[in-house]
């Protein structure tokens with residue numbers, strides 16, 4: 160059962176107010192379904208909007224944040240729980256172990272790095288939890304094109320590519336993640352035959 164979802168999202172607001180609306184709708188949708196949110200604990204950008212909307216709708220929001228960022232006063236002060244950690248690596252591990260599924264909202268390189276890492280861990284079978292992108296206003300279209308290119312060029316298998324859930328609507332994405340049951344698909348290892356032998 161999916162009870163907590165880890166959300167990666169921008170610490171900026173983005174150029175369009177559609178991103179803020181989507182972050183707010185996603186936070187509220189999680190709270191309405193009784194889904195707790197685990198996130199980076201920030202108060203700024205889409206991260207802050209997500210946390211505020213889930214809290215306003217009565218949801219549980221857990222922030223996991225490095226102590227250095229708390230010292231810089233970047234932490235959200237009204238969360239259900241704020242878990243201080245010693246490093247960015249510890250933060251990502253803690254977020255991953257607390258959650259049953261992962262979603263990236265629009266964001267920058269921090270968001271991209273986090274979602275690609277958790278997708279890599281799924282490909283390796285280090286976890287079998289669902290991973291998805293909320294593709295607000297086609298924000299992730301270029302990344303999706305690149306993943307299709309990777310598959311075409313045989314650096315990504317069809318089975319692993321299909322493990323990434325992509326939807327533009329919060330409700331549809333949450334429904335899809337809740338219905339997902341991944342099984343381990345080993346990554347094939349190709350040995351090039353030695354032309355000299």
Ligand code: AMP
Nearest residue numbers: 167168169170199201266267268269270
């Ligand atoms: P970015 O997408 O580059 O804005 O980075 C956002 C991601 O990096 C979030 O998912 C956070 O985990 C982390 N992050 C970046 N900035 C902050 C911040 N000010 N407070 C907390 N976490 C942050």
